[in-house]
Amino acid sequence: MTSAADPTAEDFANMGIDEVVIRKFVLHFYDVVHDDEILGHYFHNQMSATWDEHLDKMCNFWSAILLKTHRFNGRPMPAHTKLTGLQQSDFLHWLKTFEKSIKHCCTSEAVPHIMKKAHMIANSLQYGVFYKPEIMGSKLNLKN
Numbered sequence: 001m002t003s004a005a006d007p008t009a010e011d012f013a014n015m016g017i018d019e020v021v022i023r024k025f026v027l028h029f030y031d032v033v034h035d036d037e038i039l040g041h042y043f044h045n046q047m048s049a050t051w052d053e054h055l056d057k058m059c060n061f062w063s064a065i066l067l068k069t070h071r072f073n074g075r076p077m078p079a080h081t082k083l084t085g086l087q088q089s090d091f092l093h094w095l096k097t098f099e100k101s102i103k104h105c106c107t108s109e110a111v112p113h114i115m116k117k118a119h120m121i122a123n124s125l126q127y128g129v130f131y132k133p134e135i136m137g138s139k140l141n142l143k144n
């Protein structure tokens, strides 16, 4: 793999990423999130799944992203656009918190690659959550 290439499932496996490690970082991260002042309340007050369901779903999600297992069949965008009170700073905090768990549970080789995926997904979620076409339209003077 060249440094610019997107790692394949095999590349991630060679970096020590398997289902056991994925479950480890998912449990570690959501254990922190559970008691986090900024992120915790979204899960306690607005989550439709149970914690166990959410954890299983997140293991499947990261398995699909990193190991291309196709295990995840959820819908991340509506799960976040429905949340009330979300701020862009929450996403930055999510990423910093997630990085700590990734560094704690994964090989140092895998860390930047997993974080790159997390940043890309966080960016796309933020686009869906915060994009306001009516504001864009008026700023660009598209309305008459």
Ligand code: HEM
Pocket (backbone or CB within 6 Å): 039, 042, 043, 046, 047, 048, 049, 054, 057, 058, 061, 073, 074, 075, 076, 079, 080, 083, 086, 090, 091, 094, 117, 118, 121, 122, 125
């Ligand atoms: C401000 C940051 C974030 C908050 C507060 C947040 C909160 C939540 C909550 C409360 C749920 C449960 C929704 C429900 O079951 O009703 C959820 C689901 C989920 N989140 Fe996040 N999230 C954040 C960022 C992210 C990021 C950056 C990712 C991926 C890198 C992510 C991936 C997911 C996925 C895959 C689900 C499951 C979606 C489904 O049910 O199909 N989240 N999130």
